[in-house]
Amino acid sequence: MENENNRTAYTSSENQIRSYMNTVTPLSKYSAMILFVVLPFAGFWLGMQYGHPQTVVYVETTNTTPVLETTSDVETEQYAPETKKILAAYLSPYKNSVYSGLEDNEIDKINRITSLAQKQTSYTKEEIETAKDFYNELFLESMYERVEDAPSFRTNEILRTKVCIAVSIISNEKSEVVEDCTGEDMFPSDIEWSTDDLTAVAQIIPYYLAGSHYFNLDSGTDLSRYYFKQVLLHQEAAENQWGQEYFEQVAGDDYIKMVEDARVKLELLNE
Helix, strand or coil: CHHHHHHHHHHHHHHHHHHHHHCCCHHHHHHHHHHHHHHHHHHHHHHHHHCCCCCCCCCCCCCCCCCCCCCCCHHHHCCCHHHHHHHHHHCCCCCCCCCCCCCHHHHHHHHHHHHHHHCCCCCCHHHHHHHHHHHHHHHHCCHHHHCCCHHHHHHHHHHHHHHHHHHHHHCCCHHHHHHHHHCCCCCCCCCCCCCCCCCHHHHHHHHHHHHHHHHCCHHHHHHHHHHHHHHHHHHHHHHHHHCHHHHHHHHCHHHHHHHHHHHHHHHHHHC
């Protein structure tokens, strides 16, 4: 009898446990609903994060600043060897700061920028921004505050153009060099030159650089022909104004080499 009572009590207790475990409580219902909603999103997120590990490639360079390739299409935009030599000579360090009104440290910075442009290669984003900011600050914003007379104007104009050319090379904006460095691109109209004997190189270098840039582009024949023609028209006007013998002595080797190279390339374009 006692065993039967114990068995009945055990059975009743077991049934109570099973009933409790099978009962859907509000807590279990809401927990199931939350898991039903959350788990698919959690699984998707985990899959995206860890299902396809990212491969990070580190490239070691001598410069800690990321290199921005600014000289695109190197083959088509590559300067001819003679042109590169002429530009390198033109961008040589400027030593005579008389009449410029600039401090020695400013002249040094000009020379660092022009020396950088002499490489005619790819430049970092930081180098491009530094060159542009310096040009804007020293010449576009404050140049005329330094100009007091004709000698100071000529000196600053020579320096301004030299730095402008350097910036065009560094930033790879040679297609805009005429407008950027002279203020106006008159293509396709020929220029009626009013030449200056002492700043002759500064007058023609934007046109020479633009002509050289388009010379190596299949689609740039007309533009190259136009810019080189302006260089030759400048020489013609200068010799008529100053006399050939005097002008060649004053204009200097850089000017003569630019004119000769422009003439050779123009003849090739006209063949």
